[in-house]
Amino acid sequence: MNAEFKINGKIIETERLVLRPFTTSDADDLYEYASVEGVGEMAGWRHHVSIDETRSILDTFIEEDKTFAICLKDGGKVIGTLGVEKYGLEDKLTEFSSYKGREMGYVLSKDYWGRGLMPEAVCAVIDYLFDECDLDFITCGYYDFNLQSKRVQEKCGFKPYRKVKMTTKLGTTEPSVLNLLLNPKKRIELVFSHPETLIYTED
Ligand SMILES: CC(C)(COP(=O)(O)OP(=O)(O)OC[C@H]1O[C@@H](n2cnc3c(N)ncnc32)[C@H](O)[C@@H]1OP(=O)(O)O)[C@@H](O)C(=O)NCCC(=O)NCCS
Structure with a gap:
């Protein structure tokens, strides 16, 4: 099942980054990278064409409170977004019915x-x-053509889970891979549904 999740003021620091909730004053930084053609398109959305479009999306980020602003520790500039989204097909992926994930x-x-x-x-x-949030699993996907994103997920320990077709906000359908990461501190036993799309192997 999908876990409840709100950023709720949480700030996460890494060696070079600060992850924090968005604020209305982030519009210019967000527009600067979201308006570059070929960035959002790799994630399934069209690059922003006006600062008003950016402001409207920013309002949604703030209201929904599930998308971190990725900021440089040095100077504070916002250089990216990281969303903790609901996973799709919750009813069909029965292996997760009694586990919490995003x-x-x-x-x-x-x-x-x-x-x-x-x-x-x-x-x-x-x-x-x-x-800290006690999730059991996390999924993350990439379109087959997006080898850069595939590498990010490999580096973070995700394992290939299913071959799926993902629809984009651009109106296309893309062959994709959905990856899975299980909480290593928990004993999670999954009985997988839909073997026709499954590529997960336990090792
Ligand atoms: C996917 C993305 C977040 C990767 O972030 P990143 O911080 O650059 O990740 P990394 O530095 O680990 O690089 C990942 C891979 O990208 C590739 N890469 C590196 N620099 C690159 C560049 N300038 N141009 C194209 N690809 C590049 C390399 O293959 C690298 O893998 P490697 O480290 O094994 O060589 C970033 O490319 C991006 O924002 N892409 C557009 C949006 C997107 O694809 N989102 C994900 C949707 S699923």
Whole structure:
């Protein structure tokens, strides 16, 4: 089942980053990277075309309180987002019926790609979700073409779980991989549904 989750003022620090809730004053930083063509598109949404569009999305981030702003420790600039989203197909994935989980999604400013910053952020949020929020599992997916995101998930310990087709906000359907990470501190025994899409192997 989907776990309840709110950021609720939580701040997570890593070596180079601070993850915190968004505020209305983040609009310019958010627009700066979200308006670059080819960034959001890799995550299934169109780049922002106006600051008003950014402000409206920012309002949603603030209201829903499940998307961290990823900020540089040095200077405080917002350079990315990390959402702790609800995972989909909750009714169909019966293996999770008695376990609590969420799905992660993320985007980083193109200016900062290739420095290991997103794995640093994702791994810190995984620790928080498992150790402090007591989640049992986390899912995370990528479109088959997005090898950069695949690498982030590999670096953070996710394992291939299912081959799926994900619909995007651009109106397309993309062959994708959904990955899974189980809380290593818990004894979790899954009886998997839908073997036709399953690629998970226990080892
Ligand atoms: C996916 C993303 C978050 C990766 O963040 P990151 O901090 O750059 O991650 P890493 O530094 O670990 O790099 C991951 C891989 O990206 C590739 N990469 C690195 N620099 C790159 C660059 N400048 N351009 C393209 N790819 C690059 C490398 O293959 C790297 O893997 P490696 O470390 O094994 O060489 C970032 O590329 C991004 O925001 N992409 C657009 C949005 C997106 O895809 N979101 C995920 C949707 S599922």
